[in-house]
Amino acid sequence: MSDRRIDHLLRIIWMAYERESPLRDAIREEYGNEDFDEVLQTLMQEGLIIAEGERLRFTPRGKRAGEEIIRRYRLAERLFADLLEIPQSDYEWLACNFEHILSPEVTDSVCTFLGHPRVCPHNRPIPQGKCCVAFVNDVKPLVQPLTTLSLGQKARIVYIFPAHKKRWGQLHQFGVFPGNTIKLIQKRPSYVIEIGGTTLALDDEICKDIYVKKLMN
Numbered sequence: 001m002s003d004r005r006i007d008h009l010l011r012i013i014w015m016a017y018e019r020e021s022p023l024r025d026a027i028r029e030e031y032g033n034e035d036f037d038e039v040l041q042t043l044m045q046e047g048l049i050i051a052e053g054e055r056l057r058f059t060p061r062g063k064r065a066g067e068e069i070i071r072r073y074r075l076a077e078r079l080f081a082d083l084l085e086i087p088q089s090d091y092e093w094l095a096c097n098f099e100h101i102l103s104p105e106v107t108d109s110v111c112t113f114l115g116h117p118r119v120c121p122h123n124r125p126i127p128q129g130k131c132c133v134a135f136v137n138d139v140k141p142l143v144q145p146l147t148t149l150s151l152g153q154k155a156r157i158v159y160i161f162p163a164h165k166k167r168w169g170q171l172h173q174f175g176v177f178p179g180n181t182i183k184l185i186q187k188r189p190s191y192v193i194e195i196g197g198t199t200l201a202l203d204d205e206i207c208k209d210i211y212v213k214k215l216m217n
């Protein structure tokens with residue numbers, strides 16, 4: 001079985017693991033009954049999966065490998081969806097290919113570039129990498145929290161973390177959503193932005209979770 005196929009399989013299994021549904025079913029669903037035994041055998045030979053009675057589980061090695069693959073996949077999703085604004089139907093295919101070709105170094109660069117996002121466009125968690133924990137500073141993030149802008153800086157909203165989902169409706173009403181352009185006009189005592197010809201005061205907490213890409217003024 002090719003590395004590529006194993007990567008793909010690991011991602012499928014990881015998603016089942018995340019949903020807490022049986023790994024066995026996920027493999028069967030993806031590969032059918034015919035290939036099931038062969039696929040399972042390979043995963044076990046590679047030391048990625050072990051069987052505990054009827055239940056399949058990740059080995060520590062398998063878990064690490066799964067985490068890495070899902071991290072690459074979801075970062076690729078973020079990259080395509082937010083920054084390049086590629087429609088989902090196209091970026092799914094791209095992300096599937098990207099997950100196989102990103103080296104660990106490039107993955108961390110992409111992560112840093114995107115401001116170490118914690119979730120994918122579907123709000124599924126992105127496992128953290130070395131770059132998210134220890135602050136590596138050789139790549140300047142292209143996407144960063146609104147709070148890091150200087151006064152008068154214009155920026156385009158790239159994504160908003162879902163922690164403030166309750167308030168999304170309200171923010172949306174004022175035009176605070178991905179794709180729109182804002183200008184930071186005040187930082188103290190509170191953040192004020194200009195958006196669509198009106199000014200809007202925002203909580204510090206929310207500003208930290210609004211990620212933007214600087215525009216030329």
Ligand SMILES: [Zn+2]
Nearest residue numbers: 077120121122
């Ligand atoms: Zn996703």
Ligand SMILES: [Zn+2]
Nearest residue numbers: 111116131132
């Ligand atoms: Zn990171």
